[in-house]
Amino acid sequence: MSATTVARPIAFGPSPGRTTLVLGGGTALVVIAAGAALVSGTSGISIGDAVAILLHQLTGIGPVTWPSSTETIVWELRLPRIVAGMVVGAGLACAGTVFQALLRNPMADPYIIGPAAGASLGAVTALLLVPVASVGWLGIGLVQFFAFAGGLVTVLVVFLIARGRGGTPAVTLLLAGYAVSSLLSAGVALLIFNSGERLAAVISWLLGSLAGASWPRVAFAAPLIVISFSLLLLRWRRLNALLLGEAQAAHLGVDVEREKRILTGLAALSTSAGVAISGTIGFVGLVVPHLVRLAIGPDHRLLLPASMLYGAGLLVLADLGARLAGGIPVGVVTALIGAPFFLWLLRRNVVGVRVGR
């Protein structure tokens, strides 16, 4: 099967020069964002020390000329936070891309069929169950594990509810997701109301933050997101076919129902793994796929890796901004920067935002 058919020629694919520019720009963005985040912070560590510590940790070369606290800050605080930002940003952008294609809905984001509400209910339940922080439960903490499980289970339930005899219509999936999310959000609201002195912990989790990032958490989420992304990328042809509509995709030989199950599962895995270690961070998963699609078109062979790069770079940058602004929620920064930029792009591109061609 090819995305380009004789019967219906599709103007997929930008010029090679543009592709290189977009992918190269994305890579540069990630590197620059990570570099800036590594050398910036409140404790006034010099750029030289930060770079030297990174090199020393990675290669073992160079004499240690810095206090151990400096090494802790760079290696145990900043770097896991940067990697977590990359992984979560990439995972969200990737899941957003897939849901937009699968549901053929420009409003789709990684949370659209319920993983955020499920993860929130899981995390808040765990926060209220355990009186003090439980370090290292299953390697990542009870709250993180409950959030991960809550997100995955919710998507599974939504999918089972939406599935009828004639398949799983995208609209039914959307509405079932909306209804289940509302139900779970009511549960979250009830728990918030009764959270008492744990309110601050609950709210700060719900606002989303990378401040709690640590190597064990990265080690939990990163493999899941990388696996999910790799398997999604392998299905780029099928994603392209789905953009034409389900009937057309079926004509092209795609087993549409099976594909929906697989794509939903993989995107939910990526989203839930991210939410588990960072809480719900909005906007990245909605806007990044649109931005990239405006630049290089809807071919998923390029769209997925490019979205991943820009999602990773933008979230690391937004988190740096949040960190330097005194630890405000990173979701505030993604929305503050992302929304006006997105609106400008919308106005500039008179064609508007489309998911398909």
Next chain:
Amino acid sequence: MPSAVAESFPVTLTDDAGRELVLDASPRRIVSLAPSNTEIVCALGACDRLVGVTDFDDFPPEVVDVDAVVIAASVDVELVIAAEPDLILAAGNELTPSAVIEQLDTLELPVLILYPATLDEVYADIELIGAALDRRSEAAELVNGMEGRVADVVAAVEGVERPLTLYEVFHAEGTTYTAGEGSFLASLLDLAGATPLTGDAQGVIGAEDLVAADPELILLGTASYDPSLSDSEAALEAVRARAGWADLSAVRDGEVIPYLDDIVTTRPGPRIVDGLEALARAIHPDSFE
């Protein structure tokens, strides 16, 4: 080797969260994540060991010059580590967020969580920090002095009439926060010779419950932070304007007092006794002439 050090250390301490911490030597670089902890350290004469405090710290005055690692109520973990502490004094009950404590634990930093909920627990925390700082006798002396002053207050208000008292912690949109049931503040009001009008465990009291309870005395702790309430007449007018409050006995009798010592009354450090004395004077001015 000074023998005193050899006898005291290593010392195993159990904090208010029930966690054990072993200190091999008396800490020289202390980060305090709550003003009450700072005040205890300074009251034990170890102010010079503080290398990080909160931007809310104001007592004793010299701590204002110590670097802030808690800014706008948010702990900057990077600054905490940069301060190279050998002891971190956190606060419980989410005043230091549990996520931050978890992070400090992951980095294997020495943390004591202090969250006293009674006067006895304040004494215990002073003795705990005294043990950590190798200042046990100073701690015992400090606690002794505090106990004596508390006994004086209790004696002064013995046998007086105990007015039903609403201590206003916060008020917004018809919901009043007062001393919670069984709270530290409620116990202080009781010691100061009042019958505390308590809310639920979080201190919330609804407008209807408040009117039904009909307090005889209202202490506006909010006046400590809101200058518009610091004048008695203005304060009375402000509360009279609230729906249902005009009919409260305290408002009709003009027993609405702007209370300006909220900080020492709600900060569980050595000055909590100042707070108790201020409460008793506000409630029973005649007993302290």
